[in-house]
Amino acid sequence: MIARKTLETAMYEAMRMAAVEMPPDIRAALVKALAEETNPMARKHLEVSLLNADLAHRGEGLVCADTGFPLFFVKAGANTHVEGGFETIRLAAEAATERATAECFLRPTMVDPLRRSNPGNNLGPGMPKIDLQFAGAGDGLEIVAAPKGGGSEIFGAFFRMLFPSDGLAGVKKFVMECIRDSCYAGKICPPALIGVGIGGTADLCMAMAKKAAVLRPVGRHNPDPLIAGLEAELLAASRRLGIGPMGSRGINAVIAINIDAAATHTAALPVAFNAQCLVGRRWAARIAADNTFTLTGEIE
Amino acid sequence: MKNVALPMSEKTARKLALGEIVSVSGLLFTGRSRFHIRAVEEGIYPPIDYERINCFFHVGPVMRKTDGGWEVVSCEPTSSIRFERYGADVVEKFRLRTLIGKTTMGPRTAAALKKEGGVYLSKIGLSGNILRGRIRKVHGVHFLDELGSAEATWIYEVEEFGPFFVAIAADGRNYFEELAADAAVAMADVEKQLGIAPDYAFTEVNAG
Numbered sequence: 001m002i003a004r005k006t007l008e009t010a011m012y013e014a015m016r017m018a019a020v021e022m023p024p025d026i027r028a029a030l031v032k033a034l035a036e037e038t039n040p041m042a043r044k045h046l047e048v049s050l051l052n053a054d055l056a057h058r059g060e061g062l063v064c065a066d067t068g069f070p071l072f073f074v075k076a077g078a079n080t081h082v083e084g085g086f087e088t089i090r091l092a093a094e095a096a097t098e099r100a101t102a103e104c105f106l107r108p109t110m111v112d113p114l115r116r117s118n119p120g121n122n123l124g125p126g127m128p129k130i131d132l133q134f135a136g137a138g139d140g141l142e143i144v145a146a147p148k149g150g151g152s153e154i155f156g157a158f159f160r161m162l163f164p165s166d167g168l169a170g171v172k173k174f175v176m177e178c179i180r181d182s183c184y185a186g187k188i189c190p191p192a193l194i195g196v197g198i199g200g201t202a203d204l205c206m207a208m209a210k211k212a213a214v215l216r217p218v219g220r221h222n223p224d225p226l227i228a229g230l231e232a233e234l235l236a237a238s239r240r241l242g243i244g245p246m247g248s249r250g251i252n253a254v255i256a257i258n259i260d261a262a263a264t265h266t267a268a269l270p271v272a273f274n275a276q277c278l279v280g281r282r283w284a285a286r287i288a289a290d291n292t293f294t295l296t297g298e299i300e
Numbered sequence: 301m302k303n304v305a306l307p308m309s310e311k312t313a314r315k316l317a318l319g320e321i322v323s324v325s326g327l328l329f330t331g332r333s334r335f336h337i338r339a340v341e342e343g344i345y346p347p348i349d350y351e352r353i354n355c356f357f358h359v360g361p362v363m364r365k366t367d368g369g370w371e372v373v374s375c376e377p378t379s380s381i382r383f384e385r386y387g388a389d390v391v392e393k394f395r396l397r398t399l400i401g402k403t404t405m406g407p408r409t410a411a412a413l414k415k416e417g418g419v420y421l422s423k424i425g426l427s428g429n430i431l432r433g434r435i436r437k438v439h440g441v442h443f444l445d446e447l448g449s450a451e452a453t454w455i456y457e458v459e460e461f462g463p464f465f466v467a468i469a470a471d472g473r474n475y476f477e478e479l480a481a482d483a484a485v486a487m488a489d490v491e492k493q494l495g496i497a498p499d500y501a502f503t504e505v506n507a508g
Contacts, residue, residue: 041465044321048425048463056374061429065362065374104373107362107450116334118448151379151402163503169496170503176490184483185403185476187379189426237494242486246425247479279426 001081002141003291004088010285010293011072011096014145017283019062019105022053023297025218026193026255026280033191033245033252042250046191049245049278063279064189067106068149070097070128073215077138081289089141090130096145097121097128106147131207139289144299146214146282155187156194156275159206164269171198171271172234175257178273179238183253186246189277190253193218194238197272198227200262209274212258214282217299222259231257245278255280303460307354308397310417310470318469322421323462324398327439327455328355332378334443334451336386339393346442346453350394353455358383358401360450363438370438372456376428377402380420388412400464404476410468420468422475427463434461 022030027050034046056063072093082088098121100106108120110127122128158178162170175196182188195213197205221228235257244250255278264270284300287293304312306326316322329348339345361375380387380401387409390396397418399405405420413420439455446452467475492498 041319044463045425048427048430052426052429055429055433061374061432062362064426065376065428066360066378067362104362104364107360108448109360109450111448118451120448154382155379160502163505165503169494169500172494173491173496173500173502176487176494180483180487184480185381186422187381187403233494237490240486240490240493241483243479243483246423247476249479249482 001083002287002289004083004092006287006291006293007082007088007092007141008095010287011092011143011145012099013295014143014283014285015070015096015100015147016105017295017297018145018147018281019067019100020056021283021297022056022063022279023282023299026278027053029218029255030191030278033255037244037250037252039244039248039250041248042244042252045245045248053279062105063281064149064277065107066109066149066151067147068109069147069153070106070110070122071131071146071148071214072128073131073144073146073211075133075135075142077136077140078134079137079139080141081139086132089132093128093130094123098123109150141287142300143285143287144215144282145285148214148281149189149277152188152192152275152277156182156192156273157206158273159202160271161202162269162271163267166269170269174271175234175273176237179254180241180243182275183243184247188275189246190243191245191255191278192253193255193276193280194257195274195276196257196259198259198261199264199270202270204262205270205272206274208260208262209272212260213274213276215299216258218256224261227259227261231259301463306398307352308418310397313397313417313419313470316419316466316469318466318473318475320466321424321463322466323460323464324355324400325459325461326355327353327457328357328400329353330357330359330361330454330456332358332360332451333382334447335453336383336390340386340389348455350396354396355398355400356390356394356396357456358399361454363449363454370441372432372435372438374428375431375435376426377423379403380405384409391416391418404467404474410472410474413468414470414472417470419466419470421464422467424463424465431461434458
C-alpha cells in the first residue's frame with residue numbers, strides 16, 4: 001500500500017527536480033546541436049541556454065522562470081494500492097504543487113481564466129492536471145512531473161480536423177506550417193520538441209501530441225516504420241527552414257518530432273501539434289509498494 | 301558586448317544596429333499583459349518617473365520575500381508579441397525608448413519606436429538566471445496584492461543586464477519580420493521536397 005505521505009513527498013520532489021534540472025537527454029541534444037551550428041547567433045542562443053541550466057543546477061535559479069502549467073503524468077499497475085484510493089493522487093498532487101510554489105520552485109502562475117484572479121498557489125479547477133494511466137501488472141506508481149512553460153503551450157498548440165481527401169500531404173503541410181509559425185520568432189523557445197497526434201477524437205489527438213512532446217525521450221522513435229519515417233522526414237525538413245535556435249537562422253529549430261497515432265473515424269484525419277520548449281522539463285519519481293521511491297531524469 | 305546606459309538616449313538608440321548584441325545598465329520597470337491592458341483601457345498604471353525609469357522589461361519574475369525586502373529567484377523575459385494590441389500606446393504614453401522581452405512586436409509598436417527613437421531588445425537563449433545575477437537591487441513593487449508577483453510591476457536596478465539582441469531597431473526594421481519573409485521562401489522549397497503541390501488546398505467543408 002502506497003501511503004499518502006509518500007505520494008506527496010515523491011510528487012513534490014519530482015516537481016522540484018523538474019524545476020531545477022534539465023533532463024540528461026535534453027541536455028545532450030542541446031550539446032549536439034551546439035556542436036553542429038556554425039551560425040554565431042545560433043551558437044550564442046545555445047551557449048547561453050546551457051549556462052543558464054548549469055546555474056539552475058548549482059542552485060542559482062530555475063531552469064526557466066516560467067514554470068507554467070503544473071502537470072503530473074501517473075502510471076499505475078494492476079496491483080497498485082494507494083492509501084485512501086486513487087483520489088489520494090489528486091490530493092497529493094495539490095499538496096506537492098502548493099509546497100513547490102511556497103518554496104519558490106514554481107512561480108504562482110495559474111489564474112482564473114475570466115476573472116484573472118491569482119490564488120498564489122497554482123491550484124484551481126483542473127490544476128494541477130493529472131493524467132492517470134493503467135499499464136502492466138505492477139504494484140508501484142511512476143509519476144512524471146512536468147512544469148510546462150507558457151511559451152510552448154500558448155504558441156505551440158494547434159489542432160486541425162483534416163479529412164481523408166487531405167491525405168499525407170495535408171498532415172505534412174499542417175505540421176510544417178505549425179513549426180514555422182511557432183519557431184520563427186522564438187515563440188516556443190526552440191530548439192523545440194514537437195509532439196504530433198494523428199487520429200483518435202479531437203481530445204485524444206491533442207493528448208497524444210502533448211505526451212509525445214513532453215514524455216518521449218530524445219532518440220526514441222515510433223515503432224511503426226511508416227510513422228518513424230514520417231518523423232525523420234519532417235525533422236529533416238524542419239532543418240531546411242533557415243529558422244534555427246530561437247529564430248537565429250541556424251539549423252536546429254527542432255530537436256525531435258515525435259508522432260503517435262490512434263484509430264479514428266473513417267471520415268476523419270485529425271492532426272494535433274503540441275510543442276515542448278528547449279528545456280524539456282520533466283522529472284520522474286518511481287514509487288514501490290514498500291513506500292521507497294527513486295527520482296530520475298531518465299524517462300521510460 | 302556593448303553596454304548601454306539607461307535611460308537610453310535617442311542618439312544611442314538610433315546608433316544600435318539590427319541584430320547587435322547588447323546589455324543595459326540602470327533602472328527598469330517590469331510588466332506584462334495586465335500592465336498593458338490596465339494602462340491603456342483603464343488608465344491605471346504605477347506612479348513612476350517614466351523619464352528616469354524608461355526601460356520596460358516584459359517579464360513575470362519568480363520572487364522570494366526576504367527579511368529586508370525581495371530576492372529575484374529567476375526572471376525569464378516573456379513573449380512580447382502578446383502585447384502588440386497595446387504596444388504602441390504604451391510606448392507613446394510613457395515615451396519609452398527601451399523595451400526588453402522575448403519574440404517580437406508588430407508593425408504598430410515598431411512605428412511608435414521609430415517615432416520615439418527607441419529599440420526593442422529580445423532575449424538570447426534562456427537566460428533568466430544569468431539576468432538574475434545582474435540585478436543589483438530591487439527598488440520596489442507596485443500592485444503586488446492586486447496582480448500577484450508575476451503580473452506586478454517591479455523596479456530593478458541592473459548592471460550589464462543581458463545579453464539581448466536588437467530585434468526592432470530605431471529605424472523600424474524588424475529582425476523577425478525579415479526572417480519570416482526568408483522562411484516563407486524556404487518553406488516553398490521544403491514543401492516541394494515533401495511532395496506537397498504548390499497549389500495544395502485543405503478540404504473545404506463550408507459551402508460558398
